[in-house]
Amino acid sequence: MTTHTMVSGGRELRSHIESLGSEAVELTVAARHEEAAGIISLTLRQADGRDLPAWRPGGHIDIATPAGLRQYSLCGDPSRADEWMVAVLDEPDGRGGSRWIHEHAFESSNLWASSPRDTFRFSPAESALLIAGGIGITPILPIAEDLAKNGARLRMLYTAREAGAHAFSGRCRALGGSELWASGSRGRIPLRQELEAAAPGMAIYCCGPDSLVDEATELANELGIGDRLRVERFSADVEAVRAGDSAFSVTMRRSGKDIVVPADVTLLERLGEEGAFVVSSCHAGICGSCETPLLSGRAEHRDQVLTDEEKAVGDCIFPCVSRALPGEHLVLDI
Template sequence: MRGFLRLSVSAVARLRRARRRRREVSAAVTTSTVLDTRAPTTRTTSDFEADVVVTARREEAEGVVGVELALPSGDPLPSWTPGAHIDLELPGGLTRQYSLCGHPAEAAWRIGVLREAAGRGGSRWIADELTEGTTLRVRGPRNNFPLQPAGRYVFVAGGIGITPLLPMIRAVAAAGGNWVLHYGGRSRASMAFLGELAGYGDRVRVHPQDEVGMLDLDAVLGAPTADTLVYCCGPTGLIEAVEVRCRTRGPGVLHAERFTAAPVVTDGEDTGFEVVCERSGLTVAVPPELSVLEALGNAGVDVLSSCEEGICGTCETTVLDGEPDHRDSLLTDEEKAAGDTMMICVSRCRGARLVLDL
């Protein structure tokens, strides 16, 4: 984690991408129902940051732990919108991102964590060692996966991918919207929050693999309709399979969130290039072996970052000139084609020079 102890900021007209990503849910789910817009959806790097205490910890399924976080003072934590996540600082210098899966109006935040034996250690520590009363540092919330208005929603969850979809379903159901959830997992015992979802009746379709096999995505997605949006979260294989089936449905139909970065296919070996920091007047050489983030850091230009894998959006930076070589797993194809923003932890340059709003 790289960051500042203190930082003076000002809003500038160049932040076109930040404004476009500020997707408040401000339209009707149907012609007669409207989602709650009181908590704006934003992607921002000027987050709330505080120490919180673990007020509850429970087993939600085999290998899945639910954790509730609250301020020690008892004051409510900041409101958020469906799809938001937080950064959680763990012992050993680890920072991990977890989707908020409780209710935005509640004073506490809730996350669900899958214990990954082959992971980098964060989920194992939470599953094996975290106890009630533990104090942790949090930052956020940040929303890279906002709920957009639609006439109908198809939610597709795989395993722990159910977490960001839970508050979306709650919001759409409360507004009387048209929706269905298809939830796949290894077995019912491994699928978290089934009891919570049972109250929605037959709008929730549970697909345990040991009972019914793999999700039949052609049947799940059905025939394309003009007013339907697809929201998908889960393993990389599931997201890629849904992406393939949604390519012919037009831009903006599929909204997906990844927990791990997608494989990057490049045209050849990386080459060096220059980055011009427009506001600071500094030009930095980026050699093939360093990322833009690393090269800027070595030159004394600190940019807030977290995952350094191109999935959290913390280091998103406005591009003023030049063509980015996008390698993140966050921006849509349309956003990448626009070329006015990039994740500098992984993305590079297709030419000899980039001008960034830094």
């Protein structure tokens, strides 16, 4: 008989497990490995032995920690229905979630997570340029492996401060066209040169520190290829409530409630006050967990999940940061 150990976390952990709602998945740590200095990988299986929900390259899950829900990209093999893999960077100066996982998640211990969510919007391509920095390799690597498996031409640049600090270096080297870049000895990767050399129609993916993602975004827009760039961020400089914001009205279609969201309160906070359960995690518009169907009304989309085209369609909203445009009344499917 196999026994599993619940990791410690007390009341705070239990409350965040409960916040996952009906999509909570109980997981067992099947294996733990050190992939690079400060980075561990966890192989996770469903505690009851059943197959796990399917996921696509670029997808991520929320893991409950005493510090809150934290997002981790799935970095294993999507064809494996029996296991997921995540990699966790130890961040002593972070918000506490990753530090707690490093200290408590060992083989046979249990974790609770959400079903997979995909904000990277990976799609097949004949060629691709993939740019990763640090722990940003985690969503990039499954994308690269899927593309390579289907015959795409790849150019992948993975930058870390030092040689030997690259996680999953063996898997990276197995991909044709990949280069492990040590910025400490070589300086910053030549993003302009790489983007200028991108062939017409080449898909471009980037994930890593804000400085890397910001530079890639600015250069891609300058070169007129911003529509081909897809990025994922681990943090965001977003003001959920700004000076000059105004109150707005909302109808909660399912409950029939009409509410007013004050100027200094987020839509997510106001929904919570009314007892409406919305899964949320980052509170910065980057993780996608609080996506809520928008039935009518125009929103001011402050998230970094939706593309410009998706924002124009306007059929959903991320209430942790987004609001109604001035004078608009929103109707939510909640």
